[in-house]
Amino acid sequence: MAEAKIVVIGGGTGLSVILKGLKKITSQITAIVTVADDGGGSGVLREDLGMLPPGDIRACLIALSDVEPILEELFNYRYENGHLKGQSFGNLMIAAMTGISKDFRDAVIKVGEIIAINGRVLPVTTQNIHLEATLMNGKVVLGESKIPLSVIKDQTAIDRVVLVPPEPSPTEGVIEAIHEADLVIVGPGSIYTSILPNLLVRGVADALRGTSAKVAYIANLMTQPGETDEEHLKGYLQVMERHVGGGLFDLVFANSEHLDRETREIYKKQNAFPVKTTKRDRQFLEEKGIRLVENKYIDVVKHYCRHDFDLLVKDLQKELRS
Amino acid sequence: MAEAKIVVIGGGTGLSVILKGLKKITSQITAIVTVADDGGGSGVLREDLGMLPPGDIRACLIALSDVEPILEELFNYRYENGHLKGQSFGNLMIAAMTGISKDFRDAVIKVGEIIAINGRVLPVTTQNIHLEATLMNGKVVLGESKIPLSVIKDQTAIDRVVLVPPEPSPTEGVIEAIHEADLVIVGPGSIYTSILPNLLVRGVADALRGTSAKVAYIANLMTQPGETDEEHLKGYLQVMERHVGGGLFDLVFANSEHLDRETREIYKKQNAFPVKTTKRDRQFLEEKGIRLVENKYIDVVKHYCRHDFDLLVKDLQKELRS
Numbered sequence: 246m247a248e249a250k251i252v253v254i255g256g257g258t259g260l261s262v263i264l265k266g267l268k269k270i271t272s273q274i275t276a277i278v279t280v281a282d283d284g285g286g287s288g289v290l291r292e293d294l295g296m297l298p299p300g301d302i303r304a305c306l307i308a309l310s311d312v313e314p315i316l317e318e319l320f321n322y323r324y325e326n327g328h329l330k331g332q333s334f335g336n337l338m339i340a341a342m343t344g345i346s347k348d349f350r351d352a353v354i355k356v357g358e359i360i361a362i363n364g365r366v367l368p369v370t371t372q373n374i375h376l377e378a379t380l381m382n383g384k385v386v387l388g389e390s391k392i393p394l395s396v397i398k399d400q401t402a403i404d405r406v407v408l409v410p411p412e413p414s415p416t417e418g419v420i421e422a423i424h425e426a427d428l429v430i431v432g433p434g435s436i437y438t439s440i441l442p443n444l445l446v447r448g449v450a451d452a453l454r455g456t457s458a459k460v461a462y463i464a465n466l467m468t469q470p471g472e473t474d475e476e477h478l479k480g481y482l483q484v485m486e487r488h489v490g491g492g493l494f495d496l497v498f499a500n501s502e503h504l505d506r507e508t509r510e511i512y513k514k515q516n517a518f519p520v521k522t523t524k525r526d527r528q529f530l531e532e533k534g535i536r537l538v539e540n541k542y543i544d545v546v547k548h549y550c551r552h553d554f555d556l557l558v559k560d561l562q563k564e565l566r567s
Numbered sequence: 568m569a570e571a572k573i574v575v576i577g578g579g580t581g582l583s584v585i586l587k588g589l590k591k592i593t594s595q596i597t598a599i600v601t602v603a604d605d606g607g608g609s610g611v612l613r614e615d616l617g618m619l620p621p622g623d624i625r626a627c628l629i630a631l632s633d634v635e636p637i638l639e640e641l642f643n644y645r646y647e648n649g650h651l652k653g654q655s656f657g658n659l660m661i662a663a664m665t666g667i668s669k670d671f672r673d674a675v676i677k678v679g680e681i682i683a684i685n686g687r688v689l690p691v692t693t694q695n696i697h698l699e700a701t702l703m704n705g706k707v708v709l710g711e712s713k714i715p716l717s718v719i720k721d722q723t724a725i726d727r728v729v730l731v732p733p734e735p736s737p738t739e740g741v742i743e744a745i746h747e748a749d750l751v752i753v754g755p756g757s758i759y760t761s762i763l764p765n766l767l768v769r770g771v772a773d774a775l776r777g778t779s780a781k782v783a784y785i786a787n788l789m790t791q792p793g794e795t796d797e798e799h800l801k802g803y804l805q806v807m808e809r810h811v812g813g814g815l816f817d818l819v820f821a822n823s824e825h826l827d828r829e830t831r832e833i834y835k836k837q838n839a840f841p842v843k844t845t846k847r848d849r850q851f852l853e854e855k856g857i858r859l860v861e862n863k864y865i866d867v868v869k870h871y872c873r874h875d876f877d878l879l880v881k882d883l884q885k886e887l888r889s
Contacts, residue, residue: 293649315667315677322663327615328650334663341644341656345637355637 248273249565252426252458254369254449256282256439259432259552261304263463264364266554267430268309270562274364275422276305277449280349281376281408281442284390286323286332290340297349297373299339302366306353307335309362316360350416367422369443372413376442378406380471389438396471403471405488406437412447423452428565431494432463433552436472436484450489459564461496463557466504466543466550470516478522479529494535496564498557502541508548538564570595571887574748574780576691576771578604578761581754581874583626585785586686588876589752590631592884596686597744598627599771602671603698603730603764606712608645608654612662619671619695621661624688628675629657631684638682672738689744691765694735698764700728702793711760718793725793727810728759734769745774750887753816754785755874758794758806772811781886783818785879788826788865788872792838800844801851816857818886820879824863830870860886 248271253263256279267274280297282288287298307320320335329337339356346352349371357366376389382401386392387409396403423429431453434440444450453460468476478499485493499522504512512518522539530537540560544553570593575585578601589596602619604610609620629642642657651659661678668674671693679688698711704723708714709731718725745751753775756762766772775782790798800821807815821844826834834840844861852859862882866875 293651294646295648316681318667319660319663319681322666324616324663325666326617327612329615329659329662334659337651337656337659337663338641340651341641341646341659344647345640345644359638359641 249427250425252422252429254431254443255434256301257434259434261308262554264305264308266558268363272363276366277369277419277443278302278305278366279439279442280368281374281389283388286336288390290336294340296340296343297368299336302353302368303335303339305366306357306360306362309364310360311363312360367416367419369419369446370413371416374413375409376406377409379404403437406441408445415446415448420448420452424456426458429458429460430463433465435469436481441488444489453493459495460493461498462494464497464499465520466500467512467517468520476518476521478520478526496536496538498538500542501539502543508545511548571749572747574744574751576753576765577756578623579756581756583630584876586627586630588880590685594685598688599691599741599765600624600627600688601761601764602690603696603711605710608658610712612658616662618662618665619690621658624675624690625657625661627688628679628682628684631686632682633685634682642682689738689741691741691768692735693738696735697731698728699731701726725759728763730767737768737770742770742774746778748780751780751782752785755787757791758803763810766811775815781817782815783820784816786819786821787842788822789834789839790842798840798843800842800848818858818860820860822864823861824865830867833870
């Protein structure tokens with residue numbers, strides 16, 4: 246049997262962690278990664294070298310890599326002193342490779358070869374884009390890293406986001422990968438800063454609607470402050486629909502496990518709450534023709550919630566077979 | 568027949584170029600490299616990260632590496648913009664590896680493994696040393712990169728150099744390598760900034776005197792301003808003898824080819840002249856029991872002189888056989 250072709254779309258930690266799980270079931274993985282990030286070490290390199298932000302891409306490359314532990318450790322190493330303090334060696338490697346390559350896409354492919362990745366990692370666009378948010382209070386904030394800060398400072402929420410410049414072209418291979426896939430996974434991750442910066446790239450949302458692949462949305466476990474005005478699953482789907490239209494998903498994977506009280510209290514202090522799936526959410530999904538897969542996807546380690554990716558991958562595998 | 572064990576001691580461009588030639592005849596090469604450098608990208612990292620200078624070591628690693636061209640190009644890449652402008656990626660890789668390794672020696676070995684080197688590269692010491700020169704005018708200059716500048720500014724020459732702190736311990740393996748070698752090569756390179764910073768490390772000069780290996784000095788082709796007060800071969804040997812005592816060498820390889828007038832004129836403008844071997848030099852060597860090997864070792868490319876390393880390696884090979 247041919248290996249399943251899986252596309253994962255996102256950014257941030259969520260994307261790299263799910264890739265680690267998925268590479269156990271197939272080598273035919275394409276990770277499509279946002280390049281709207283402008284904070285941290287990525288932001289410094291973006292400003293300093295005029296390159297696209299390498300951070301999320303670095304995390305995906307290392308997640309798919311099958312390299313000796315020493316090279317993995319090196320790739321993830323962050324300098325501890327001086328001007329480079331906090332900068333990651335992997336970012337600097339992508340930066341150097343960009344300097345000797347045709348373009349950013351080509352550089353990412355070559356770094357992937359050096360660290361022996363299974364599958365491939367594609368920046369969703371190679372255009373120099375930024376994320377701009379309009380907040381509920383009418384304020385406009387340019388720059389991904391500034392958005393959450395403004396939301397917290399103004400005690401407001403995000404109304405909508407756009408890419409600047411709008412509708413950048415997708416990287417060669419992005420649309421094709423979605424069309425040729427057996428399964429496309431969107432998320433988990435921040436809806437505004439990891440998911441939408443991908444969906445807003447020209448042709449991506451249409452490809453999700455047009456592909457014969459099953460398209461699954463992995464719902465977040467916890468809300469993020471200012472990201473959605475409610476704690477319900479359908480809120481996330483409505484945000485996406487408002488930005489790029491509906492009809493994107495065949496499936497939604499949501500957590501059904503109750504979070505312990507103590508962990509809930511800790512998250513509450515940061516204004517984060519469990520994402521709920523209520524009767525109204527089910528009704529919403531049914532009306533949209535989206536099938537809901539629920540399971541105990543929550544994995545709590547030291548009061549820090551994350552997805553149980555082994556279980557999630559197992560359930561995703563079932564969908565591939567059915 | 569077992570492969571010949573060759574040790575090369577030096578720093579700078581000369582060392583890395585001879586390594587490229589030698590790796591064709593044996594894989595049993597140990598490069599012993601000065602770490603007194605404090606200029607350029609190495610100096611920045613030294614100051615910024617408190618590490619030993621990686622530049623000369625990087626050049627030796629890449630000279631001994633058998634890696635795909637893309638990784639070699641990457642390792643040699645220098646950033647073109649921002650804070651990292653002029654810094655080499657290879658230096659940053661050695662810096663990152665130092666951050667996750669036991670010590671600098673261990674880091675250099677691991678980088679060598681990643682870029683698949685034949686042989687090994689050892690920093691002569693892993694102590695944080697600096698070079699200090701006393702000039703002919705009595706001025707004391709601390710810091711390798713500052714010495715040539717002071718020499719030119721004051722129109723003087725170097726009288727002597729010391730390491731600060733003095734007599735640092737040799738890196739594990741350095742003394743052993745000299746004792747176990749079939750051939751030890753010192754130079755070519757700047758006598759004060761590439762050769763002596765090695766010979767002044769505790770035990771190195773004694774090991775050269777005590778080893779059963781043939782020990783060869785590769786004379787420079789051209790003088791360097793302020794480095795020796797005369798243009799004669801024996802001047803170099805006398806400088807070394809004054810610093811660490813005599814009896815170091817069995818052989819000296821010197822150029823016998825005449826340099827064309829135009830190239831001589833160009834070098835003259837920078838106060839550099841061909842190193843001569845006269846009757847008095849021959850007499851000096853004979854008295855010291857040092858055999859002189861002369862050949863047309865000069866290779867002029869666009870009025871830039873360098874050693875003809877193919878010929879030099881061929882002649883070195885003859886000495887191994889005899």
